Amino acid sequence: MRTIEQEGGAVAGVADGEAFARLFRGHAASVAVVTTATPSGPVGFTATSVVSVSAEPPVLAFSLNRTSSSWSAVRAGSRVLVHFLAPEHESIATVFSRRDLDRFAEVDWRWDEHGLPRLDAVSTTAHARLVRGVEAGSSELFLGEVFAIDALEGRSPLVYCNRAYRRV
Numbered sequence: 001m002r003t004i005e006q007e008g009g010a011v012a013g014v015a016d017g018e019a020f021a022r023l024f025r026g027h028a029a030s031v032a033v034v035t036t037a038t039p040s041g042p043v044g045f046t047a048t049s050v051v052s053v054s055a056e057p058p059v060l061a062f063s064l065n066r067t068s069s070s071w072s073a074v075r076a077g078s079r080v081l082v083h084f085l086a087p088e089h090e091s092i093a094t095v096f097s098r099r100d101l102d103r104f105a106e107v108d109w110r111w112d113e114h115g116l117p118r119l120d121a122v123s124t125t126a127h128a129r130l131v132r133g134v135e136a137g138s139s140e141l142f143l144g145e146v147f148a149i150d151a152l153e154g155r156s157p158l159v160y161c162n163r164a165y166r167r168v
Helices: 017-025 071-076 087-097
Strands: 032-038 041-047 051-055 058-065 079-084 109-111 117-119 125-136 139-150 158-161 164-167
Touching (some): 032 058, 032 071, 032 117, 041 058, 058 071, 058 125, 071 139, 079 117, 079 139, 087 158, 087 164
Antiparallel strands (some): 032 041, 032 079, 051 058, 058 139, 079 125, 125 139
16 A cells, blocks of 8 residues: 655655544445354444445445444354335334334344344345455445345435434
8 A cells, every 4th residue: 555645755644533534424325234143143234334345246345333233243253134224114224223113123024045034124125245345444344245135226325424414
């Protein structure tokens, strides 16, 4: 990784964390819920970091803070189910972003044919095998090879921008 030099030859430090957070608050991102299975039950969280990495083979990525209550389950697991949310799923996004409740007790869900927790209300999903995790600052970036897709054409995504859910 390279560093950026300031005038006079001094090496610039890392950008201010709060300025960086403000920058990305204004960057709209689609909202997903990522779920996985553990021996003690389902685990899931809201993510605005899901991105397409490759079409051949199909690979997606998402990041998760290592202090998250879901991080150890995702790290120990081998597969995830990514639920791509639409505007009518805002309440689901809110439930899976909270720390103070049993998230799966608040929504209708079932175990799917791949042994992953599937949210009944969400029909646009991608199943992925986790192939790599890369530590990045306080988070870990997970890469997943997609092995099954359920998608609705022409749906509008739920997005998050400036600390609020929005419609596109």
